[in-house]
Amino acid sequence: MTNTKQFCTFFVNGLFFGIEVLKVQEVIRYQEMTRVPLAPATIQGLINLRGQIVTAIDLRRRLELPPREADQLPMNVVVRSDDGAVSLLVDEIGDVVEIQDDIYEQPPETLKGVARELVQGVYKLKERLLLILDTERTVTLNTAVTRT
Amino acid sequence: MNDNLQQQLIKDLLIESFEGLDIFDREMLALEKGEGNAETLNNVFRIIHTIKGSSGCIGLGKIESVTHVGESLLSLLRDGKLAFGQEMIRALLEYSDALKAMLRSLEQTGTQGDADYSTLLQKLQSLQNIAPATPAPAAVFGLFEDEPVAVLQPGPSAEPAPKPVVSTVPVVETAIVPEKAVVEKEPAARSGTFISDTAIRVDVGQLDKLMNLVGELVLARNQIVQFTAQSQEPTLLNAAQRINTITTELQENVMKTRMQPIGNVWAKFPRIVHDMAHDLGKKVELVMEGKETDLDRTIIEAIKDPLTHLIRNAVDHGIETPAARRAAGKPEQGTLTLRAFHEGGQVNIEILDNGHGIDIAKVKEKAIQRSVVTPDQAATMTDREVFNLIFLPGFSTAEKVTNVSGRGVGMDVVKTNIEKIGGSVDVLSEAGQGTTLKIKIPLTLAIIPALIVTSGGERFAIPQVSLLELVRLEAEQARKGIEMLYGAPIYRLRGLLLPLAYLNRELKLDVSAAGSTDGNPVNIVVLQADGRQFGMVVDEINDTEEIVVKPLGKQLKSITCFAGATIMGDGKVALILDVMGLAQHANVVAEVRDRAVAGKTKAAEKVDERQTLLLFNAGQNSRMAIPLSMVARLEEFPRSQVERSGNQEVVQYRGQILPLIQIANYLPNATATRSEADPVQVVVYSEAGRSVGLVVSKINDIVQEVLAVKRSTGRDGILGSAVVQDKVTDLLDVIGIIRTADPGFYDETTKI
Numbered sequence: 068m069t070n071t072k073q074f075c076t077f078f079v080n081g082l083f084f085g086i087e088v089l090k091v092q093e094v095i096r097y098q099e100m101t102r103v104p105l106a107p108a109t110i111q112g113l114i115n116l117r118g119q120i121v122t123a124i125d126l127r128r129r130l131e132l133p134p135r136e137a138d139q140l141p142m143n144v145v146v147r148s149d150d151g152a153v154s155l156l157v158d159e160i161g162d163v164v165e166i167q168d169d170i171y172e173q174p175p176e177t178l179k180g181v182a183r184e185l186v187q188g189v190y191k192l193k194e195r196l197l198l199i200l201d202t203e204r205t206v207t208l209n210t211a212v213t214r215t
Numbered sequence: 216m217n218d219n220l221q222q223q224l225i226k227d228l229l230i231e232s233f234e235g236l237d238i239f240d241r242e243m244l245a246l247e248k249g250e251g252n253a254e255t256l257n258n259v260f261r262i263i264h265t266i267k268g269s270s271g272c273i274g275l276g277k278i279e280s281v282t283h284v285g286e287s288l289l290s291l292l293r294d295g296k297l298a299f300g301q302e303m304i305r306a307l308l309e310y311s312d313a314l315k316a317m318l319r320s321l322e323q324t325g326t327q328g329d330a331d332y333s334t335l336l337q338k339l340q341s342l343q344n345i346a347p348a349t350p351a352p353a354a355v356f357g358l359f360e361d362e363p364v365a366v367l368q369p370g371p372s373a374e375p376a377p378k379p380v381v382s383t384v385p386v387v388e389t390a391i392v393p394e395k396a397v398v399e400k401e402p403a404a405r406s407g408t409f410i411s412d413t414a415i416r417v418d419v420g421q422l423d424k425l426m427n428l429v430g431e432l433v434l435a436r437n438q439i440v441q442f443t444a445q446s447q448e449p450t451l452l453n454a455a456q457r458i459n460t461i462t463t464e465l466q467e468n469v470m471k472t473r474m475q476p477i478g479n480v481w482a483k484f485p486r487i488v489h490d491m492a493h494d495l496g497k498k499v500e501l502v503m504e505g506k507e508t509d510l511d512r513t514i515i516e517a518i519k520d521p522l523t524h525l526i527r528n529a530v531d532h533g534i535e536t537p538a539a540r541r542a543a544g545k546p547e548q549g550t551l552t553l554r555a556f557h558e559g560g561q562v563n564i565e566i567l568d569n570g571h572g573i574d575i576a577k578v579k580e581k582a583i584q585r586s587v588v589t590p591d592q593a594a595t596m597t598d599r600e601v602f603n604l605i606f607l608p609g610f611s612t613a614e615k616v617t618n619v620s621g622r623g624v625g626m627d628v629v630k631t632n633i634e635k636i637g638g639s640v641d642v643l644s645e646a647g648q649g650t651t652l653k654i655k656i657p658l659t660l661a662i663i664p665a666l667i668v669t670s671g672g673e674r675f676a677i678p679q680v681s682l683l684e685l686v687r688l689e690a691e692q693a694r695k696g697i698e699m700l701y702g703a704p705i706y707r708l709r710g711l712l713l714p715l716a717y718l719n720r721e722l723k724l725d726v727s728a729a730g731s732t733d734g735n736p737v738n739i740v741v742l743q744a745d746g747r748q749f750g751m752v753v754d755e756i757n758d759t760e761e762i763v764v765k766p767l768g769k770q771l772k773s774i775t776c777f778a779g780a781t782i783m784g785d786g787k788v789a790l791i792l793d794v795m796g797l798a799q800h801a802n803v804v805a806e807v808r809d810r811a812v813a814g815k816t817k818a819a820e821k822v823d824e825r826q827t828l829l830l831f832n833a834g835q836n837s838r839m840a841i842p843l844s845m846v847a848r849l850e851e852f853p854r855s856q857v858e859r860s861g862n863q864e865v866v867q868y869r870g871q872i873l874p875l876i877q878i879a880n881y882l883p884n885a886t887a888t889r890s891e892a893d894p895v896q897v898v899v900y901s902e903a904g905r906s907v908g909l910v911v912s913k914i915n916d917i918v919q920e921v922l923a924v925k926r927s928t929g930r931d932g933i934l935g936s937a938v939v940q941d942k943v944t945d946l947l948d949v950i951g952i953i954r955t956a957d958p959g960f961y962d963e964t965t966k967i
Contacts, residue, residue: 118431120780150769
């Protein structure tokens with residue numbers, strides 16, 4: 068018998084990503100943001116999530132993908148991290164899917180750059196590959212701050 | 216045992232034991248003073264007994280065995296079989312320290328620590344043998360003498376070792392006998408219980424969550440109230456009104472749950488003073504007033520260390536040795552008074568000692584030695600300025616370094632720490648009479664007053680504590696007023712050079728969105744960071760608001776320009792500026808501090824003969840002035856807010872009723888006119904917690920002038936005239952006018 072896990076899925080630049088459902092606090096529409104001067108470009112701004120101030124990280128920039136079209140409003144996937152809630156900005160929200168463990172594989176060696184660091188593993192779904200993100204690493208910006 | 220349960224039990228034990236040991240220390244000191252009674256001894260015995268019981272329960276063998284020894288000694292004391300002496304008390308205090316050390320180690324590392332307490336315990340053992348009040352049965356002593364060998368040798372690992380107690384010391388069985396008797400006595404002893412049944416322990420995180428939610432509710436309330444104000448529906452208006460009052464009350468009450476009496480911090484001081492006085496061979500009495508004064512717990516945490524340092528300082532440097540005191544004609548015992556009270560929305564803490572005071576000559580000498588001031592400057596410095604020198608880094612006038620001074624933090628750190636939480640420290644001293652330190656701190660850190668400004672199209676909040684004043688330069692002034700000094704913008708503020716920084720440039724904001732082009736007025740926010748002033752140019756100054764401070768996520772922690780964020784009334788997020796960080800970022804306070812001080816004292820010298828005056832118009836007297844030091848605040852009220860109470864015009868102001876006095880009516884040629892200007896311009900004057908609003912027709916300017924007052928003859932309401940800015944200006948007799956308008960004002964203040 069194989070175990071199954073549930074993932075919240077979303078799209079970023081045509082790629083199909085998933086985060087374990089238990090780590091996702093909620094998914095919300097685009098929110099107005101207050102940008103943070105001097106912050107790294109990855110940080111899009113701060114949003115007011117019912118009185119909680121949440122940092123929004125642009126996943127396209129975080130994953131070093133080309134920027135979003137100007138007219139395309141991102142969605143917020145709010146994840147729980149050790150440091151409280153953080154919002155990940157994605158292009159589009161997918162379904163919550165339940166997947167069996169036996170189609171899981173480590174990310175291929177050929178995966179390069181920042182993706183190598185952030186993608187925990189891959190589920191080989193029939194129609195496409197689901198990339199699982201390591202949330203803790205995703206919300207930790209090691210190249211912390213560009214200060215001038 | 217379940218791991219979680221074990222953790223919980225240990226946590227409970229820690230909380231209970233630390234509290235208990237604080238009481239233990241206090242009771243010991245009371246006993247020393249001869250104030251203790253039978254109940255006191257019962258109390259301390261019970262504390263140790265409880266720790267022993269609880270630690271035994273969760274298998275903390277070492278703590279249990281150590282408590283056991285103390286318990287035996289205390290039980291003999293309690294039963295009157297041993298007499299109390301100095302040595303006994305000192306040993307017991309040392310014993311309490313040992314227990315605390317073990318508990319702390321348990322808290323931090325999860326082990327009972329590997330310190331060896333056998334010497335201390337041996338001492339306690341031997342104390343059981345001396346000076347019995349009545350001879351005790353020899354058998355008992357025999358038992359205890361054997362004990363330390365077996366019980367007090369903790370294994371190399373800190374593993375609980377309750378077993379050896381039973382197996383290797385057969386006599387222990389009998390040793391327990393007196394203890395059993397104690398257990399039976401317990402219910403009776405408990406009747407005078409000191410832990411109230413009406414209190415429960417609540418996790419602080421839970422309270423913080425509540426506080427957050429209430430903050431949210433306040434914002435939602437504001438929106439509802441704003442929205443319903445346009446409605447005519449009575450039911451809706453009623454409901455909105457009720458939500459309004461309930462929310463306010465809820466907010467106040469939740470705030471109160473986070474409050475703790477300052478006595479919690481003070482609890483440790485009697486012990487510190489006692490120990491230090493003993494070490495230094497001084498006699499010091501500690502008096503504490505206002506223990507019950509409430510403070511937010513975050514502030515309690517923040518002032519703990521500065522206060523401890525000030526207390527140490529006072530005992531070490533302030534109070535003299537008994538011999539010196541006798542020589543000075545003072546009682547041998549010095550008094551150190553701690554006083555706390557609420558005033559004007561702030562908490563005041565005063566530390567008074569009746570020692571020898573600060574030696575002005577010595578401080579000056581030291582300051583000159585360290586080239587903080589020049590001899591010339593020192594000669595003209597006021598006492599107050601001299602006292603403030605002690606807050607400079609590395610400044611110590613102690614003749615010798617004792618083991619007490621040099622521990623912990625210096626006075627400069629005390630000042631920085633207190634200023635960090637928005638407080639201030641002031642020192643007063645009279646040679647030979649003593650020193651008083653006055654600390655003012657805000658009630659809470661969670662909600663702070665802030666100035667909201669706009670720059671580059673974004674809103675920012677600046678904490679009021681760092682705000683000195685606002686300067687607005689109109690087009691012409693702006694072009695001429697801001698000068699460049701090697702590329703650095705400078706503004707002359709009352710003759711002093713004020714370095715400027717542009718917020719939009721510092722934060723790399725969109726400059727094009729701002730109206731920073733020539734010809735527009737310039738807004739300068741004068742800020743203070745680390746004792747240095749600088750001006751921050753912003754696009755727009757919006758309003759002052761009470762804001763709820765929320766921390767930034769770890770991704771943004773490294774940007775030193777921001778202290779946090781807050782949610783504005785419209786639900787949007789605004790960043791709170793960290794003035795210190797911003798100043799460093801903009802390089803406006805980079806100069807060495809010593810220079811800053813030299814500059815400051817030089818400036819102060821110059822200013823000394825000058826007074827800062829508020830210029831305004833009132834009635835037909837076109838130019839009037841009062842010293843700015845008499846002005847608490849300047850306010851504007853819409854005429855619609857002015858209400859009547861009897862014959863008196865009043866406005867609601869910061870939750871109080873502010874009586875208004877029409878100055879024009881008390882001046883010569885009074886025509887009993889009422890200024891009909893809207894908004895009403897009010898100068899708020901405060902004295903001992905009471906305020907009164909002086910209504911003027913126009914506020915003109917604030918200037919610094921050397922005053923040469925010509926006494927006027929018999930003109931009511933006017934002290935005299937002077938030439939200010941080349942024009943004759945009347946000086947308003949504020950006190951006289953208030954006396955006439957409200958004869959009770961000063962009486963009542965003195966009563967309070």
